[in-house]
Amino acid sequence: MHLLRIALAALMLGGGAAVLAQTGRDVPPAASTANPSGQNPTAASVREDQLLRELNKLQGRVSIPDGKAALLEQPQGREWRQFREGWLPWIGGIAILGMLLALFGFYFTKGRIRLDQTEESGVKILRFNAFERFMHWLTAVCFIVLALTGLNYIFGKRLLMPIIGPDAFAALSQWGKYAHNYLAWPFMLGLLLMLIVWVKDNIPNRVDVAWIRKGGGFLGDAHPSAYRFNAGQKMIFWIVVIGGLLMSATGILMLFPFSATDINGMQLTQAVHAVIGVLFIAAILAHIYIGSLGMEGAYDAMGSGEVDLAWARRHHDLWVEEQRAKTASGPQVHGARPVPAE
Amino acid sequence: MARMKFLCDADRCIECNACVTACKNEHEVPWGINRRRVVTLNDGKPSERSISMACMHCTDAPCAAVCPVNCFFTTADAVVLHSKDLCIGCGYCFYACPFGAPQYPRVGNFGSRGKMDKCTYCAGGPEADLTTAEYEKYGSNRLAEGKLPLCAEMCSTKALLAGDGEIIAQIYKERVVKRGYGSGAWGWKTAYRETVAI
Amino acid sequence: MKTIILAIVAAVLLAGAAAYLLSVNQKPAYQAFSTTGARVTPTDNLVGPNWSGDPQGRGAGHRG
Incomplete structure (x- = not known):
């Protein structure tokens, strides 16, 4: 036939x-036979490869009142997957483990920065009032939960899931997601409060240049002059403010998905949120170290709010002078004996 | 075992939406959730073309890779399924999916977005085949009954083909040769990293 | 220490408030992706009566 x-x-x-x-x-x-008209009735119609080349995704119209459904194909999903599964674990792992290693190395080579004993030891000066401490800890406890639950999105299935099993891990992740989404709001509040209350003490000035040139009290042995916050603390402040605002902006975009951007925008938002997030965590690890283990006497500032005057004079001499000039009668300085002027 | 795929012959699809309706009805898919949809490109212009799209059950599926709780699995028929018991509704699979297949019961991403729902290739879920528990979460399991997905089975122009990838590719190739034209297997390059030579 | 506990309490309370305020904003797909003609009574289906994805009322049987 x-x-x-x-x-x-x-x-x-x-x-x-x-x-x-x-x-x-x-x-x-x-x-000749099968198509008697000899014509291709859809010759004028769009073709997939040509559309993908020209527009890099296929957007059409759909009768569902959901704009997202009109997107037929976006090969960029594969690229985002490559970022999330290929790059992100490495970026996060190197940033966080690298910072931990650096801190361990610092601790074991240089040890703690000790508190000097001077005639002012034992005299206390108020460094952070109750409200400042409250907003710091509000942000801090939220940050710790946000960091752990955030890292869970990247490393949970790799580290935790093999240990506790898929069901327990899924339940934990579900609660972690609730915590991440809702604790973000008190975090943002604390961030804004810190920005408002502390920004005036964190404007970089000439003293900071000298502080950085001398390597701070951290890398060098000298104790360069500083006002309320030294250049290192100002750096942490601006890292927290800028990083925190970026995290907040991208986080809100992800809480209300597709409200302001399309699928590629959501992918970019997630990438920014994740990369800034892991770098932010690495930076805060250094902040936690220097504020607790790394420097004797530093924790009191956020713990009780009152620091040893000897410590304050060593690390924030210009600030101590300011405080003493402000309150000549000395209500800020609690102590039995008068402090001789130097 | 077969390597199950979907193939939409864009030269035949007439945007009748019967596949969408069949899917909705077969699985009791609720309002606002669209496991399958028909997208029209360049609607109303001479270059118009409609394509029926659902989960393509990709090779090395991006959704499965990005899931933070690894709730996806691939069956012996290469159908990509997921467990609604593990899903936390984070929405990452939607960012990764090249075809917009994952659907969620709720819109905002805060709190419970609900368990993701998507085309199961009429193959149910991780529960035992043809049980009530499986039906309530994933809809019916036609594959376990020896049938192919209903959308393709009742496509009026046989534009939508479902079945073993090699067989449907062969059917499509013969069709293209016979009629003398074809626009290729839409989405195959992205989903399966291969395409049907025409 | 007192400040830290106070901060934890405040964080939990604020998170609870955020959860409540956001849940008011949360829309199920049947509201967000339907037109005015759709009359949806959430019943047992693939996403459950609470539209949470967890089907409840097990044992309703294989419908349809």
Whole structure:
């Protein structure tokens, strides 16, 4: 039957037979029998490869009142997957483990920064009032939960899931997601409060240049002058403010998905949130270290709010002078004996 | 075992939405959740074309890779399924999916977004085949009954093909040769990293 | 220490308030992705009566 048709076609259309011979298929050439019009009715229609080349995604129209459904194809999903599964664990792992290693190395080579004993030891000076401590800890406890639950999105399935099993891990992640989404709000409040209350003490000035040149009290052995916050603390402040605002902005975009941006925007938002997040965590690890283990006497500032005057004079001499000038009678300085002027 | 795929012949799809309706009805898919949809490109212009799209059950599926709780699994038929018991509704699979397949019962991403729902290739979920528990979470399991997905089975123009990838690719190729034109297997390059030579 | 506990309490309370305020904003898909003609009574289906994804009322049987 086929042979007969082919023979017939060959008789009718010499050229058609030539094409047939080239392809070697036992099917008649389309132009002759199967498609009598000899035309492609959808010749003018769009083609996938051409659209993907020109627009890099396929956007159409759909009868569902959901704008997202009109996106037919976005190969960028594969790229975002490559970021999330290929790059992000490495960026996060190197940033956080690298920071931990650096801190361990610092601790074991240089040890704690000790508190000097001077005649002012034992005298206390108020460094952070109750409200300042409250807003710090509000932000801090939220940050710790946000950091752990955030890292769970990246490393949970790799580290925790094999240990506790998929069901327990899914339940934990579900609660972690609730915590991440809702504790973000008190975090943002604490962030704004810290920005308002502390920004005036964190404007960089000439003293900071000298402080950085001398390597601070951390890398060098000297104790350069500083006002209320030294250059290192100002850096942490601006890291927290800028990083925190970026995290808040991208986080809100992800809490209300597709409210302000399309799928590629959401992918970019997630990437920014994740990368800033792991770098933020690494920076805060250093802040936690220097505020607790790294420096003797530093924790009191956020613990009780009152620091040893000897510590304050060592690390924030210009601030102590300011405070003493402000309150000549000395209500800020609690202590039995008068402090001789130096 | 077969390697199950979908193939939409864009030259045949007439945007009748029967596949969407069939899917909705077969699985009792609730309002606002669209496991399958028909997207029309360049609507109303001479270059118009409609494509029926659902989960393509990708090779090396991006959704499964990005899931933070690893709730996806691939069956012996290469169908990509997920467990609603593990899903935390984070929405990452939607960012990764090239075809917009994952659906969520709630819109905002805060708190419970609900368990993700998507095309199961009419193959149910991780529960035992043809149980009530499976039906209530994932809809019916036609594959376990030896049937193919209903959307493709009742496609009026046979534009939507479902079945073993090699077989449907062969059907499509023969069709293209016979009629003399074809626009290729839409989405295959992205989903399966291969395409049907036409 | 007192400040830290106070901060934890405040964080939990604020998170609870955020959870409440956001849940008012949360829309199920049947409201967000339907037009005015749709009359949906949430019943047992693939996403459950609470539209949470957990089907309840087990044992309703294989419907349809």
